[in-house]
Amino acid sequence: MTLVSAQLKLDVTIPAEGGIGLGAWLFLPEGDGIRPAITMAHGFGGTREHGLERFAQAFAAAGFVVLVHDHRNFGMSGGDLRGDIDPWQQIADWRRAISYLESRPEVDPTRIGLWGTSYAGGHALVLGATDRRLCCVVAPTISGYEQGLRRVSPDATPALEHAFNEDERARSRGEPPRRQAVVSGDVSVAAAYRSQDAIDFYLRPIPEGIWKNEVTLRSIRAARMYEPGIWVSRVSPTPLLMVVARDDKLTVADLALAAYERALEPKRLALIPGGHFDPYHDQFPLAEAAATGWFREHLLNPGTRHSAIPTLPISLNHNRT
Numbered sequence: 001m002t003l004v005s006a007q008l009k010l011d012v013t014i015p016a017e018g019g020i021g022l023g024a025w026l027f028l029p030e031g032d033g034i035r036p037a038i039t040m041a042h043g044f045g046g047t048r049e050h051g052l053e054r055f056a057q058a059f060a061a062a063g064f065v066v067l068v069h070d071h072r073n074f075g076m077s078g079g080d081l082r083g084d085i086d087p088w089q090q091i092a093d094w095r096r097a098i099s100y101l102e103s104r105p106e107v108d109p110t111r112i113g114l115w116g117t118s119y120a121g122g123h124a125l126v127l128g129a130t131d132r133r134l135c136c137v138v139a140p141t142i143s144g145y146e147q148g149l150r151r152v153s154p155d156a157t158p159a160l161e162h163a164f165n166e167d168e169r170a171r172s173r174g175e176p177p178r179r180q181a182v183v184s185g186d187v188s189v190a191a192a193y194r195s196q197d198a199i200d201f202y203l204r205p206i207p208e209g210i211w212k213n214e215v216t217l218r219s220i221r222a223a224r225m226y227e228p229g230i231w232v233s234r235v236s237p238t239p240l241l242m243v244v245a246r247d248d249k250l251t252v253a254d255l256a257l258a259a260y261e262r263a264l265e266p267k268r269l270a271l272i273p274g275g276h277f278d279p280y281h282d283q284f285p286l287a288e289a290a291a292t293g294w295f296r297e298h299l300l301n302p303g304t305r306h307s308a309i310p311t312l313p314i315s316l317n318h319n320r321t
Contacts, residue, residue, distance in 0.1 A: 023076025
């Protein structure tokens with residue numbers, strides 16, 4: 001137990017399916033009483049050490065209990081197949097995290113919000129549409145298929161499909177799943193991401209032994225099959241905030257904006273400058289303020305839960321800094 005900016009930061013374990021324990025931080029805001037809560041997790045291949053604590057501390061400082069968990073097979077969570085990403089298993093585990101928050105004596109179980117980033121923003125859409133315990137959500141990833149078309153050139157697609165098929169054949173022979181890097185600037189090394197901002201983000205200094213720069217190849221195939229955007233119109237009447245970086249090339253901005261148009265009220269769009277990782281860096285104040293404002297609006301006042309009253313788009317400075 002440590003004291004962080006007048007908040008208690010606890011290391012906790014969430015029981016999940018198959019006897020797996022999900023490693024998590026629980027931030028308790030200063031003061032007594034039952035509080036609304038926010039549940040958070042990272043995107044593709046990330047851990048809670050990859051920039052989430054800054055958001056969690058801001059939410060806790062605003063008066064929320066905050067739970068930040070590692071997905072199974074990553075960070076301090078259990079799982080025998082390290083680096084393996086199954087979006088539907090991650091969603092099932094996240095439901096357990098919501099149940100864990102409901103059980104905490106510090107938490108008002110009728111006022112729980114969810115914040116997901118990147119790949120986990122897609123999970124936020126699915127959970128927002130299918131788990132009415134949530135009062136509001138912050139998203140997005142939209143379409144694994146469409147994003148795959150943007151990231152992999154047509155000339156490279158046959159080789160990628162061949163690698164997927166060879167992995168399937170190898171596993172049918174009892175071999176372990178094949179792997180590739182999460183990030184690499186070396187074109188001879190298979191990697192999910194090659195941009196310098198992705199390399200800098202994932203390879204940031206974190207405690208040794210927490211994270212390894214690799215995922216299973218089948219995780220890449222699963223990501224290309226994942227279509228959380230189809231759930232966006234079903235999130236309503238749960239309030240939905242979409243924080244979209246205008247120049248995002250990973251969770252592609254135009255796909256997110258098109259999905260926002262399909263979403264029903266109550267909803268709000270926060271369009272911020274920069275690329276995919278800028279909400280963690282230069283644009284953190286805008287991203288954090290948008291999310292904190294949304295949670296305050298829909299969690300601090302329980303009378304707004306599932307309100308059908310439309311919310312107005314917020315106005316943000318679109319000038320690049």
